[in-house]
Amino acid sequence: xxxxxxxxxxxxxxxxxxxxxxxxxxxxxxxxxxxxxxxxxxxxxxxxxxxxxxxxxxxxxxxxxxxxxxxxxxxxxxxxxxxxxxxxxxxxxxxxxxxxxxxxxxxxxxxxxxxxxxxxxxxxxxxxxxxxxxxxxxxxxxxxxxxxxxxxxxxxxxxxxxxxxxxxxxxxxxxxxxxxxxxxxxxxxxxxxxxxxxxxxxxxxxxxxxxxxxxxxxxxxxxxxxxxxxxxxxxxxxxxxxxxxxxxxxxxxxxxxxxxxxxxxxxxxxxxxxxxxxxxxxxxxxxxxxxxxxxxxxxxxxxxxxxxxxxxxxxxxxxxxxxxxxxxxxxxxxxxxxxxxx
Amino acid sequence: xxxxxxxxxxxxxxxxxxxxxxxxxxxxxxxxxxxxxxxxxxxxxxxxxxxxxxxxxxxxxxxxxxxxxxxxxxxxxxxxxxxxxxxxxxxxxxxxxxxxxxxxxxxxxxxxxxxxxxxxxxxxxxxxxxxxxxxxxxxxxxxxxxxxxxxxxxxxxxxxxxxxxxxxxxxxxxxxxxxxxxxxxxxxxxxxxxxxxxxxxxxxxxxxxxxxxxxxxxxxxxxxxxxxxxxxxxxxxxxxxxxxxxxxxxxxxxxxxxxxxxxxxxxxxxxxxxxxxxxxxxxxxxxxxxxxxxxxxxxxxxxxxxxxxxxxxxxxxxxxxxxxxxxxxxxxxxxxxxxxxxxxxxxxxxxxxxxxxxxxxxxxxxxxxxxxxxxxxxxxxxxxxxxxxxxxxxxxxxxxxxxxxxxxxxxxxxxxxxxxxxxxxxxxxxxxxxxxxxxxxxxxxxxxxxxxxxxxxxxxxxxxxxxxxxxxxxxxxxxxxxxxxxxxxxxxxxxxxxxxxxxxxxxxxxxxxxxxxxxxxxxxxx
Numbered sequence: 001x002x003x004x005x006x007x008x009x010x011x012x013x014x015x016x017x018x019x020x021x022x023x024x025x026x027x028x029x030x031x032x033x034x035x036x037x038x039x040x041x042x043x044x045x046x047x048x049x050x051x052x053x054x055x056x057x058x059x060x061x062x063x064x065x066x067x068x069x070x071x072x073x074x075x076x077x078x079x080x081x082x083x084x085x086x087x088x089x090x091x092x093x094x095x096x097x098x099x100x101x102x103x104x105x106x107x108x109x110x111x112x113x114x115x116x117x118x119x120x121x122x123x124x125x126x127x128x129x130x131x132x133x134x135x136x137x138x139x140x141x142x143x144x145x146x147x148x149x150x151x152x153x154x155x156x157x158x159x160x161x162x163x164x165x166x167x168x169x170x171x172x173x174x175x176x177x178x179x180x181x182x183x184x185x186x187x188x189x190x191x192x193x194x195x196x197x198x199x200x201x202x203x204x205x206x207x208x209x210x211x212x213x214x215x216x217x218x219x220x221x222x223x224x225x226x227x228x229x230x231x232x233x234x235x236x237x238x239x240x241x242x243x244x245x246x247x248x249x250x251x252x253x254x255x256x257x258x259x260x261x262x263x264x265x266x267x268x269x270x271x272x273x274x275x276x277x278x279x280x281x282x283x284x285x286x287x288x289x290x291x292x293x294x295x296x297x298x299x300x301x302x303x304x305x306x307x308x309x310x311x312x313x314x315x316x317x318x319x320x321x322x323x324x325x326x327x328x329x330x331x332x333x334x335x336x337x338x339x340x341x342x
Numbered sequence: 343x344x345x346x347x348x349x350x351x352x353x354x355x356x357x358x359x360x361x362x363x364x365x366x367x368x369x370x371x372x373x374x375x376x377x378x379x380x381x382x383x384x385x386x387x388x389x390x391x392x393x394x395x396x397x398x399x400x401x402x403x404x405x406x407x408x409x410x411x412x413x414x415x416x417x418x419x420x421x422x423x424x425x426x427x428x429x430x431x432x433x434x435x436x437x438x439x440x441x442x443x444x445x446x447x448x449x450x451x452x453x454x455x456x457x458x459x460x461x462x463x464x465x466x467x468x469x470x471x472x473x474x475x476x477x478x479x480x481x482x483x484x485x486x487x488x489x490x491x492x493x494x495x496x497x498x499x500x501x502x503x504x505x506x507x508x509x510x511x512x513x514x515x516x517x518x519x520x521x522x523x524x525x526x527x528x529x530x531x532x533x534x535x536x537x538x539x540x541x542x543x544x545x546x547x548x549x550x551x552x553x554x555x556x557x558x559x560x561x562x563x564x565x566x567x568x569x570x571x572x573x574x575x576x577x578x579x580x581x582x583x584x585x586x587x588x589x590x591x592x593x594x595x596x597x598x599x600x601x602x603x604x605x606x607x608x609x610x611x612x613x614x615x616x617x618x619x620x621x622x623x624x625x626x627x628x629x630x631x632x633x634x635x636x637x638x639x640x641x642x643x644x645x646x647x648x649x650x651x652x653x654x655x656x657x658x659x660x661x662x663x664x665x666x667x668x669x670x671x672x673x674x675x676x677x678x679x680x681x682x683x684x685x686x687x688x689x690x691x692x693x694x695x696x697x698x699x700x701x702x703x704x705x706x707x708x709x710x711x712x713x714x715x716x717x718x719x720x721x722x723x724x725x726x727x728x729x730x731x732x733x734x735x736x737x738x739x740x741x742x743x744x745x746x747x748x749x750x751x752x753x754x755x756x757x758x759x760x761x762x763x764x765x766x767x768x769x770x771x772x773x774x775x776x777x778x779x780x781x782x783x784x785x786x787x788x789x790x791x792x793x794x795x796x797x798x799x800x801x802x803x804x805x806x807x808x809x810x811x812x813x814x815x816x817x818x819x820x821x822x823x824x825x826x827x828x829x830x831x832x833x834x835x836x837x838x839x840x841x842x843x844x845x846x847x848x849x850x851x852x853x854x855x856x857x858x859x860x861x862x863x864x865x866x867x868x
Contacts, residue, residue: 137409138417138430256430258478259422260764262354262491263791269355301808302416309410 001078001098002105002127004294004317009105009129013098014078016045018105021320028080030107031091032057032172035321045073047082049090052200053172069118085109086120087274088173089206095123104288105129110273111280112144114177120284128290129317133275134253135295135303141253141277147270148181151251154268155185155227158247164223166240168266169251171231172197173274176208178251182227183209189223190214191230216242235266253277285312297321345373346381346443347475353491362492366500376444379522379530384488385497386516390447392486393454394461396424399481402462403428406469419757419811420764425481429474439471444522450483495732501531513545513731540581543588544614544660544668545731549721549738556741557702559722566672566725567697567705569717570740571655572630572826572841573620578602578654581612581664599652600642601690609686614661615654615679616729617694622653627716629829630841653690656683657721660729668729675729712743718826719743745824746866747846748773748858750782752819755801756812758786765794766801766813769845771823773836774859780836782860783823788845797848820852821845828866836860838867 003010008020016026023040030036030046032053037044039058046054048066055062067073069092073080082092087108094105102125109131113119141147151167158165165186167178175194182188188211190198195213202208214220214228216239223243234240235248248266253273255261261269275298276284285293285307293314295304300316307314352365370378383389404414409431421427446468453464468480482488498516502509505528515533525535552559559565576595579586585606587596596603599619621628621636628650636642636650659679660668667675676696683693697720699705709720719742727737750771758767768786772779789797797819805813824846831839837860 136417136420137407137413138421138427140430254764257421257764258354258426259758263764267355267361299416302413306413 001096001101002103002129008319011075011078011096011098011103014075014080014096016075017041018094019107019321028094029054030085030094030105031087033088033108036107047090047092049201049204049206050092052203053090053197056196056200069121083121083123084118086111086113086117089117089176089201090204091117091173093121093123095125101126103127103129104290106131106284108133108275109284110276111284112141114144114180114274116177116180117173117274122284122287124287124289126290127292127294128285128288129294129296130281130285130303131275131321132281132295132298132300132303134273134277135281135299135306137278139253139256139273139277140279141256141271141273147272151178151181151249151270151272152185154247154249154270155182159186159225162224162245164226164228164243164246166228166230166243166246166248167251168230168232168235168248169272170274174251174272175229175231176201177272177274178229179209179211186225186227187212189226189228191228191234193231194229343443343446343472343476343479344440345369346377347479349381350479350490351475357491359496362496363500363503366492366497367504370501370504374442374444375527376522377442378527379525380443380447382497382501382516382527382530383522384483385490385492386494388521389486389488390451390454392484393450394465394484396485398458398461399424399428399465399484402465403431406466407431407433415810422758422764425485426478428481429478432469432477435469435471435473435477437471438473446480446483447522505531507532509731540584541579541586541588541594543577543579543586544666544729546575546577546590546616547658547730547738548733549723549740550733550735552722552739552741556705556722559739562699562702562705564725566676566723567699568657568694568721568723569697569712569715570719570721570742571618571620571627571694572716572718573618573627573633573655576617576619576654577660578606578615578617578656579661580606580609580614583607598636598639598642601647601652602654605688605690608688611682611686612661612663613659613682615656615691616658616660617654617656617691619652619654621650622690623651629716629827631829631839651690653692655692655694657694658729671726671728672723673725709741709743713827742826745826745842745846746828747822747824748782748863749820749849749852749856750823751779751817751854751857752797752815752821753779753781753817754812755797755815766798767794769797769821771821772817773857773863775836775861779817780860782834782836782838782863783825783840783843785821785823785843785845788824789848793848817854820849820854820857822847822849828863830864830867838864 001011001013003012007017007022007024009018016028017024018028019030019036020027021038025042027041028045032050037054044054044062044064046066048068051064051066054064067082069082069084071081079097081095083095085091085093085107087110091107093107096103104123104125106129109120111120155165169175169178171194175190179188188209190211190213192213198208220242221244249268249270250266251270251272253271253275255269256271293307293312294317295314296317296319304314304316349365349369353362356362400414404411417431418424418427421430453461469477472480498509498513502512511533512531515531520530520535575590577588585603586594587599587602589595621632632650636646656679659675659682662678697708712719722739722741724737730737750773752769753772754770755766756768758765770781770784772781800819801813801815804816806816807814823843825840825843827841829839830837
């Protein structure tokens with residue numbers, strides 16, 4: 001049913017692509033991150049909450065249809081439905097059923113409930129396509145409550161010292177999650193690129209904590225004690241320098257490793273990720289009861305080998321999905337809008 | 343160990359000196375004295391040897407987690423630090439026990455001498471009761487090596503600030519042969535043990551590299567010029583009939599050089615010399631690679647001493663008959679050094695030759711020829727200069743010969759460790775050998791963070807093969823490699839070994855077919 005082409009995953013009987021990276025007629029999109037939702041497709045199909053995100057990022061004039069989780073569609077005889085992936089708000093797994101065989105493309109997913117995205121749904125299937133961004137046993141996240149508590153106590157410490165807390169996280173997903181974690185603790189200020197995506201979510205009926213969009217070209221010295229959320233591209237930028245007396249924290253799964261924290265030299269690093277950790281990946285895959293697993297972006301070779309040794313037949317698939325949360329997506333100088341957020 | 347864990351976290355998470363000082367200050371306020379002593383011991387190189395082998399630790403963590411060895415290796419490659427990898431792989435602890443750093447160190451020292459089974463029981467117990475950050479530190483302590491984002495100079499400054507003392511005095515006070523079990527912290531920092539220890543060396547006076555035209559340094563007669571030797575800088579101490587040899591790394595190496603030790607014992611007088619240990623054979627100073635063959639050996643046999651005879655070229659006199667004379671001008675200290683030598687004419691000690699050039703031109707010529715005598719270039723010391731503590735700009739300059747350089751192509755890359763884990767930072771370079779490539783050097787430094795990111799991206803996109811953590815890459819990126827010396831070597835495939843290779847610059851203007859040929863490179867060998 002599924003073939004791996006130069007343009008992306010292709011559902012042959014359904015004649016549509018999932019998260020293609022070259023322009024095609026018909027694309028089903030798992031979520032709005034830049035490496036999964038690319039411009040130039042004839043038409044887009046995605047979850048309702050992702051529609052305004054795509055419009056905001058790819059243009060108002062794209063042809064896009066939104067469907068809720070679980071609604072069964074028939075595309076050229078293939079039964080297609082979207083199911084929660086728990087990655088970010090509106091992120092979806094694509095379930096395809098044709099002649100009794102079920103294939104699921106999970107896109108990016110996580111098993112933890114971040115309090116904002118609809119939690120991951122396990123779908124039993126014959127073939128499962130999984131990411132492997134954090135497919136090494138060194139990546140195991142602490143519970144969300146613990147993560148949020150760490151964030152809040154860091155912000156409280158800064159407030160006590162009269163410092164402004166600057167949190168660095170991807171504008172789509174991570175930023176909203178940080179907002180949620182720090183809700184009602186302090187006034188929340190977000191960078192314009194985050195503000196645009198917040199608006200997109202709000203237009204789709206998603207409720208977010210109260211926030212203000214920060215204008216760096218006006219006086220930002222009054223922020224003492226507040227929280228400022230910016231995308232990774234602003235780290236070490238001149239804009240941030242305008243905020244006096246600030247402490248900076250990075251929120252990314254890569255912060256799990258000390259070397260990564262020291263390399264970025266922020267004041268703090270929180271291992272908060274929208275991707276599944278090692279155990280999350282393994283538990284999900286096992287629960288799908290898939291007979292065959294395809295491993296995409298991330299630790300593909302390692303993870304596929306491990307699955308095979310554990311008795312789950314798995315193969316690597318080369319994709320053009322970015323190592324979005326990868327170390328290389330963090331350097332300064334890229335415009336926030338061009339970032340492949342995760 | 344919570345306070346120590348917090349200190350390490352805070353040091354890790356900033357590059358700002360002020361915040362590091364603040365973190366140390368907090369630790370000094372909160373931690374018990376015994377822990378402060380251990381901090382000092384760990385940061386100044388006085389740490390115990392490895393108590394539990396890495397092989398055992400690796401075996402135990404694989405047994406505890408059930409992960410196969412290849413996956414352990416992959417994890418290690420991604421983290422770049424064994425202690426941290428182990429800590430990340432282990433499950434969350436089931437209880438917590440807050441013991442102090444010194445309590446842990448004492449237990450580690452005791453268990454280090456016990457059989458493996460007892461070590462294992464102890465380590466597993468610790469693993470099950472410590473949260474990640476403290477477990478990581480515990481693993482580091484077991485290994486005896488610990489690098490954090492604080493230099494010993496940074497620590498000395500923090501201590502000096504906390505106790506309102508002069509940093510030089512603190513540096514002196516904490517040097518030498520004390521152990522955490524036998525001193526009291528504040529007394530140590532305040533220098534109460536400084537006179538009791540006969541072995542105590544002085545901090546070395548270090549030089550900056552000449553940045554401008556030497557003529558701008560003024561009259562040549564104001565400067566004492568000497569050859570800069572590439573050996574082991576050392577301090578040679580004789581006090582009350584006892585002798586000590588310290589290396590620049592603050593390691594006591596007395597017994598590594600029995601012939602020097604015995605010569606010192608035969609001298610009269612009490613003194614502290616600064617000098618260089620060199621292998622001297624067939625009437626000439628030998629390459630550093632010869633000296634290297636003598637290092638880190640358990641025993642120094644007669645054969646080694648015959649094959650690789652060492653000498654000391656004495657540069658300076660820091661203490662004479664118990665009196666610290668570092669504040670006297672260079673010209674006086676040199677005079678005293680010459681007098682001391684006149685009364686004690688013993689090989690293998692020699693005075694470092696003072697070059698008396700007629701003008702800067704002549705000195706420049708000597709510098710260019712210095713590689714011919716296996717020297718790295720020249721040293722310029724102001725004749726009125728005191729013997730400074732550490733590196734001070736202006737009075738001492740090193741004026742090294744320009745490095746030799748070659749153009750080579752990147753062929754292998756490996757992810758770095760520590761701060762740079764996650765990026766490809768360790769590179770192997772190749773040059774041409776006829777129509778093929780032959781590897782010539784490994785280099786870890788010389789690129790900016792930004793360039794490292796760029797190279798990492800190239801490696802990710804152009805990896806040809808994978809051997810564990812190593813990637814073979816398309817030979818495309820050309821770099822100019824600088825090095826201090828070159829010699830024939832049977833151990834290297836290329837037939838040559840480079841000394842101190844490092845990346846001088848990324849030659850984006852060059853293509854892979856413009857790199858150097860090994861036969862041409864061999865012609866550089868003197």
